[in-house]
Amino acid sequence: MAVQGAGRFAPSPSGQLHLGNLRTAVLAWLFARSTGRRFLIRIEDLDRVRAGAEGEQLAELAALGIASDSPVIRQSEQSGRYEQALGRLLDHGLVYECFCTRRDVSDAASAPHGRPGFYPGTCRELSEGERARRRLERRPALRLRSAVDSWSVEDLLAGPFTAPVDDFVLRRNDGVIAYNLAVVLDDAAQGIDQVVRGADLLDSAPRQAYLATLLGLPVPAYAHVPLAVTAEGRRLAKRNGAVTLEDLAELGRTPAEVLDVILASLGLPGGPLGSALTAFDPAGLPRKPWIVDPAALFSTSAVPACKPSAPTDKVFP
Ligand code: GLU
Numbered sequence: 001m002a003v004q005g006a007g008r009f010a011p012s013p014s015g016q017l018h019l020g021n022l023r024t025a026v027l028a029w030l031f032a033r034s035t036g037r038r039f040l041i042r043i044e045d046l047d048r049v050r051a052g053a054e055g056e057q058l059a060e061l062a063a064l065g066i067a068s069d070s071p072v073i074r075q076s077e078q079s080g081r082y083e084q085a086l087g088r089l090l091d092h093g094l095v096y097e098c099f100c101t102r103r104d105v106s107d108a109a110s111a112p113h114g115r116p117g118f119y120p121g122t123c124r125e126l127s128e129g130e131r132a133r134r135r136l137e138r139r140p141a142l143r144l145r146s147a148v149d150s151w152s153v154e155d156l157l158a159g160p161f162t163a164p165v166d167d168f169v170l171r172r173n174d175g176v177i178a179y180n181l182a183v184v185l186d187d188a189a190q191g192i193d194q195v196v197r198g199a200d201l202l203d204s205a206p207r208q209a210y211l212a213t214l215l216g217l218p219v220p221a222y223a224h225v226p227l228a229v230t231a232e233g234r235r236l237a238k239r240n241g242a243v244t245l246e247d248l249a250e251l252g253r254t255p256a257e258v259l260d261v262i263l264a265s266l267g268l269p270g271g272p273l274g275s276a277l278t279a280f281d282p283a284g285l286p287r288k289p290w291i292v293d294p295a296a297l298f299s300t301s302a303v304p305a306c307k308p309s310a311p312t313d314k315v316f317p
Pocket of ligand 1: 009010011012044183196197198201
């Protein structure tokens with residue numbers, strides 16, 4: 001049987017979803033459904049977990065009409081798979097131990113020939129003796145022995161996109177599998193061939209595509225969608241006012257009204273979500289961040305007090 005493919009939304013359960021997260025989820029659902037794909041939700045709980053947030057997020061998504069076609073998986077339950085893949089990379093000589101502290105890495109990046117955010121390979125060629133000595137002092141992180149400096153992907157919204165690829169971390173020194181490895185393995189294991197997520201992750205896509213290629217896994221289609229920002233151009237956060245479904249419910253706003261505001265911000269007719277499908281056209285989507293003024297958002301009419309902003313390099317690299 002032909003594989004149908006799938007899209008996904010993969011929140012980190014760190015708190016309630018805000019309007020920007022909800023809009024990204026709506027877009028991921030629309031992209032998947034409009035291309036005949038299944039839609040999955042995955043909980044990325046290797047890091048940044050707040051007790052209770054997972055249930056809240058799933059309820060918030062459900063309130064907008066977004067549910068997973070397969071049981072929701074949690075990254076914290078996949079460690080066997082992650083370690084297995086790490087073992088395969090190790091066997092191919094593609095992993096090395098790194099003893100650098102955060103401080104070592106940032107000092108190296110700010111040194112005369114350093115590149116900000118780019119690991120310069122300090123621990124790449126340590127001898128076995130040196131590694132044995134260093135292990136007594138600090139538990140190592142595991143890094144990818146990358147054979148490239150950069151990698152390119154094709155993004156459905158941003159077009160061809162190239163970013164640096166360094167020897168990025170695969171397993172942190174506290175033993176936690178790094179996001180870049182987990183996301184690549186999970187997307188492949190779940191048959192996800194379309195990744196729609198916030199534009200803040202566009203920079204990570206080349207690293208992930210390179211890693212997938214090394215592991216012999218297919219590279220998904222990418223669409224990095226504009227973030228929601230405040231009037232000052234900062235990424236939307238809970239402290240910016242009434243930006244979650246719960247906050248808005250306290251102001252008497254129903255999830256259906258919130259969905260309408262999100263759809264209107266995308267130039268789409270009001271909900272339910274399924275009825276926006278026929279009008280959905282990725283080519284017509286706003287390419288600029290969504291400016292959200294929570295105080296004004298629902299104040300006068302169903303027309304949102306938000307508009308595409310001037311581009312800001314903070315949110316769309
Ligand atoms: N868990 C990530 C986040 O909530 C998203 C990762 C992804 O979509 O690849 O920011």
